Amino acid sequence: MKPFAFARPGSVAEAVREVSAEPNAVFLGGGTNLVDHLKLGVARPDLVVDVRTLTSRETTDTADGGLLVGAAVSNSELAADRRVREHYPVLAQALLAGANGQLRNLATVGGNPLQRTRCVYFQDVTTACNKREPGSGCAAVGGYTRYHAVLGVPAALPDATAADTCIATHPSDMAVALAALDAVVHVLGPQGARTLPFRELHRLPGDDPSRDTVLGHGDLVTAIELPPLPMAARSTYRKVRDRASYAFALVSVAAALDVDGDTVRDVRLALGGVAHVPWRATRAEEVLRGGPATEHAFRAAAEAELAAAQPQPGVDGGNGFKIPLLTRTITATLRDLTEGATS
Amino acid sequence: MTDLLEPRAMGRDLVRRDGVQKVRGTATYAYETPVESPAFCHPVQATVARGRITGIDTEAAEALDGVLAVLTSENAERLASTDDAELAVLQSPDVAFRGQVVGVVVAETSELARQGADLVVVTYAEQEHDSALTVDHPGLYAPEKVNPSYDTDVVQGDVDAELAASAVVVSHTYATAMVHNNPLEPHASTALWDGSSLTLWDSTQGVHPDRKAVCTVFGLEEEQVRVVCPYVGGGFGSKGTPHANVVLVTMAARALPGRPVKLALTRQQMFSLAGYRTPTIQRMQLGADRDGRIRALTLDVVEQTSRIKEFAEQTGVPARMMYTANARRTTHRLAALDVPVPSWFRAPGECPGMFGPEVAMDELAHELGIDPIELRVRNDPERDPETGQPWSSRHLVECLREGAERFGWAGRDPRPGVRREGRWLVGTGVASSVYPTMRQAQSTADVRFEDGRYVVEIGAADLGTGAWTVLPQIAADALGVDVDDVEVRIGDTRYPIASVAGGSSGTNTWGSAIAVAAREFRGKFGTDPRDGDEASGQVDQADTDDEHATYAFGAQFVEARVDVDTGEVRVPRLLGVFACGRILNPRTARSQFIGGMTMGLSMALHENSVWDPRIGQVANHDLAEYHVTVNADVGDVQAHWLDEEDPYVNVMGAKGIGEIGIVGTAAAVSNAVWHATGVRVRELPVTLDRLLTALP
Known part of the structure; x- marks a missing residue:
């Protein structure tokens, strides 16, 4: 300290x-x-x-039928907003799946997506971590990897001593829903105001694991915009975790599905707990769009998305289970949406 | 046999006497003790798992404005006794485990102390360390005794012959995880050394044992040390013996005479410095006749201790008395590793030691096609199989039967993995529980008549268990007065000596001493005493019984639901029935049983100190990553008990209840998960990855 x-x-x-x-x-x-x-x-x-009292604490309707959520709106408030619950249930569910009541009352919409990636070694200053101390290596490789990434990582056992190795995951539930909803981030920076797609906010470790997002120094998130997305009225968030509440996701799935008869007209799919970023499953979406709305097709899409997944070995059995778990959870979530179930 | 007290206050569900203070936040815990101008400590911890300190640079820390002292092995006082290596704090440059205390910074604020601790630079000559427990660790050895003084190995009869003669043999290896006690209140103290005497406000399960340890370590007379602890925010065994933090805060106080000093371990520090339950590996064999009668039982336990101090969890002990068997073998082997020092964790021995055997019983029942309850009934021994003594009371079968009735066990389809409700696979399971009824050798109570009321003083401890409330009930019935006319004072070494709140022995021990004191008081002063009349009683004056095997028994029933897609486990129903002698206060007792069962559920599904042997440390060392069961994990939790009065254990007729709730619960959960899914999880915790591949 x-x-x-x-x-x-x-x-x-x-x-x-x-x-x-x-x-x-x-x-x-x-x-x-x-x-x-x-x-x-x-x-x-x-x-x-x-900045808690500086940015807006209002959620307002936008001209095109979406919502503009001030950065100071608390996670609890946004989850309770009737418009969110009706038009973007995936977001309300994701918010309520995060942390606990006390934390949700404190956490803000602007801050939540900017929480750091989660890793026990990042949190422990006595161990090696490229994110905390660039160049020091990555103690997570071959360590306790239960909550670590399987997507967006280069190999099943990356070089623990390399300066660019990082296998941490982004822990925000809300961010997974926002990635699925094609939200837009409003930023005020030293050069003025700008917007960027939420999907571009977070970054893979690349050659600099110390940076979780593309924001520059002095960039402040002032609001998050939800574009109109009628299909999101049928959407859901499924979080799988080690205990029923107050635990980070082992894996999570944010999904919105538009089915026409037996055919998938459109779909939004994002995954949590599996990568350095909230993972938009674009490959699975492509496979699904225009295809049959069957469990078989859902599984095939999940497998396509996970074809490049890399299980991380580790001291407690590693995290290879996440790949079948994700396949099953994606399949079940889409199946439940098809059947009209919301949870 | 003893003359039981007539229960008038005993048995009533009186509200907690300390409840209002706790709810209002006016109950002061050790760290909150109001003192003038306190200083604050923050430990410096070793960052290697084994080695020797080659240099300590404290310059930057000492240069901080507001830092009062930096103590390390280079300048700390030499302790009078270093016999207990865990308490030999800052006495040598040797590092025995990662996280060991290598220094402490004392400062004007806790933030400054923490900043100072960050600035201390310690260099090490690191040595190879060995911190991974394996079933065939080359260093396995047989300890002389297991906690506290049980035989390490016991063999009865011809095990091999009985196994060979068995129609069915179940042979598996079971494992329980390393777990940390994690009471809500961390290990915390306030200490004041005035130059000749020490006052220590410490969160402890026993002020007198705490004082004794401090006196030994620092070479002080008991008159020089006062330990105060009215309230404890949970201990679960981890505050039963003092740990390094108590020595450290005392050392810091002695370095700053006249200045009160505070130290609270952080949650992360508790994972290295406050004890834990060893992981256990249990190789188990059960051989039985076709009708379910057990011919042979073997349980060979492998577990760990630290290289510097031995703690041998008595995991094999309950299997020695639980069921009948023609032949039996129980053994313990330890590996001494470069790890933090293990210690007591709620129901040491019984808790892990009833996991393997109770899952094995379930497996045997399945093999034989016998109901798991019926199998236990068929093997219920008439006498203690180990000693041959009669039971003081044993109503396990009644617990099983009543539990079955309450839970709705009748008509249960024994087949695993066949019940589906929506997305859930549903199953039920049962396991037995046991806990020895123990009384400690030393405790004294004073009874004094004061302003028309009876004041009872004894240095007992209330960890949230209810001692503040239950001891007055015992005293009232022992004195034959209304409970409102009794005031009991505990938690201070100014009161007569009391034993540790451990081994579920507190109420038995202190209550017996109080009953003796009341008897003495009435003998001396009759029923019309004068103000100031006072009498004292010691537990060793109470009737004792060496003729009977004294245990509490119970049975837990679990409904488990497993998500067919993800393997997530939920437990909507958890029901226990216990036979623990007279229940002195149903309100506080229910809390103990339910708390124990919930902790058992936590052990079954969640708690797991993930050891990273590369660095020699618990990787998930905070409450975000080390999962303790939360409300959402459990639905209906019920504790029931039989009307039992045991005339052999004490004048209250009561057995200890603090620990039995956790015993057996994890096995019942694992058995229920098997019944739901067909997957037998023999290694705790039962996490979804252990179920996933076998789900449809």
């Missing part, structure tokens, strides 16, 4: 200026992730800028 300066500026623009001016500064939203990391020594900022 390291002392830091704390600022609570009067406006969003001021907050962006303050963070931009200090290379080792961070924004503070709900703090449900950052405060843990401050205590553990994982995050060691010199300046913490509190």
Whole structure:
């Protein structure tokens, strides 16, 4: 734990200026992730800028029939919003599947997708971690990998000593739903306001595992926009975890399905707990679109998506089980949507 | 046989006397003790699993404004006794396990102490470490005794011959996971050394045992040390013996005479410094006749201890007395590893030791086509098979029968994997439980008549168990007065000596001492005492019985549901029936039983300290990753008990109840999951990956 300066500026623009001016500064939203990391020594900022009361706490209708959700809206509030429950049930369910009531009351829509990827070694400053300490290696390789990635990772046993190795997963449930819904992120940065597709917000480790997103220093998420998506009225979030509540996903599936008779007219599918990013299953979507809405086809699509999956060996049996688990969960989720069941 | 007290207050479901303070947040726990200008500690922990410290740079930490002291093995006081290696804190540069305390920073705030601890740079000459337990570890040895003083190996009869003569033999290896006690309140203390005496507010399961250990380690007289602990936020055994944190806070206080010092372990630190249950590997054989009568039972246990201090969990012990067998063998072998020191965890021995055998009984029942309850009934021994003594009371069969009735066991289809409700595969399971009824050798109670009321003082501990409430009930009946006229004071070494709250022995021991004190008081002063009249009683003056085998029994029933798509397990129903002598307070007792059963469910489905042998550490060392069962995992939890008064155990007729709830539950869960899915999970916890491949 390291002392830091704390600022609570009067406006969003001021907050962006303050963070931009200090290379080792961070924004503070709900703090449900950052405060843990401050205590553990994982995050060691010199300046913490509190934006909780600066961004909007409103969810407003957009002209095209979507929703604009202010970054300061809490996860609880968004989950309870009637419009979300009716038009984007996958999002409401994902929000309610995350954390617990107390944390959801604190966590913000702007902050939740920006929580760091989850890995016990990242959280423990006495072990090697390229994300926390670039170049130090990756203690997770061959370690406790139950919650680690199987998609977007190069090999079943990556080089633990390489500076670019990282097999952590993104833990947000909400983000998986947002990836499926083609949400749009509103950002205010040092160069002004811009938007980017939610699917492009997170990044694979690439050659720099220390960066979880494409945001630059001083970029502040001010709102998340949900475009109109009528088919999302029939959507669902299925989270599979080691206990019934208050646990990160082993795997999760966010899905929206539009079926015309026996044919899949359109589909949105995203996976959680399996990659460094909320994983949009574009390969499976392609296989499904225009094809039959049968369990067999759902399984085939899941297998197509997972063809490149890489199980990670580890001390507690590794995470190879995630591949059959994902196949089964994707298949079951789409099957249930076809049958009209929502859970 | 003893004359039982007439139960008037005993048996009533009185509310907790400490309940209001706890609900309102006014009950002060050790760390919250209001003191003037406290200083705060943060330990520095070893980052290698074995080695020797070659250098400690404390300069940056000491340079921090607000850091008061940095203690390491280079400058810490030399302790009077280092016989207990776990408590020989900062006495040597040797590192015996990763996470061991190698220093402590004391500062004006807890944040500064933590920052200071981060700044201490320790360099090591690292050595090869060995921290992985395997069933054939080359270093396996037979300890002299197992906890606390049971025989390591017991062989009765000709096991090989009986196995050969058996119509059916079930032979499997079972395993339970390493688990950490994880009470909600961490190990925490406030300590004040005034230059000649120590006051220690410590979260402990026994103020007197705590004081004794501190006196031994620091070479102090008992008069110099006062330990205070009115409330404990859970212990589950992990606060039954003091750990390194108690020595560390005392050391820090002695380095700053006159300054109160506080230390609370972080959740992560508790995974290295506060004890845990060893993983166990149980090789089990059950040989039986076609009619289910057991001919041979063998249980060979492999488990771990730390290289610096032995703790031998008595996992094989319950199998020695639970069921009939013509021949039997139980053994324990340990590997001493470069790991943190294991210790007591709720029902040491019985809890893991009833997993393998109770799953094996289920497997045997299936092999023989006999109902699992009936198999247990057929092997219910008339006398203790190990000692030949009669039971003081044994109503296991009644527990099984009543549980079956309440649970709706009758007509159960024994076939596994055939019941489906929607997306759920459904099954039911049962297992037996047992826990010895123990009384400790030493405890004293004082009874004093004061302002028209009876004040009872004894240094007992209430870990949330209900001692604050139940001891007055015993005292009231022993004195023959209304319970409202009795005040019991506990949790302070200023009161007479009391034994540890462990082994489910607290109520038996302290209650017996209180009953003696009440008898003495009435003998001396009659029924019309004067203000200030006082008498004392010791537990060793209470009637004892050496002629009987004294145990509590129980049976747990579980309905398990397994998601056919994902293998997720839910337990909508968990029901236990117990025979534990007289239940002194149904309200607090139910809480103990339900708490124990829920902890057993947690052991069955969730709790697993995942050991990373590459670095020698629990990988999932916080409560986000180390899963403890939550409300959503369990639906209807019920505890019931038989009307049992055991006249041989004590004048209350009561047996201990703090631990039996956890015993047997995990086996019942595993048995129910098998019944639901057809998958026999012999290694805990029962996680979905162990079921997935066998699901349709």
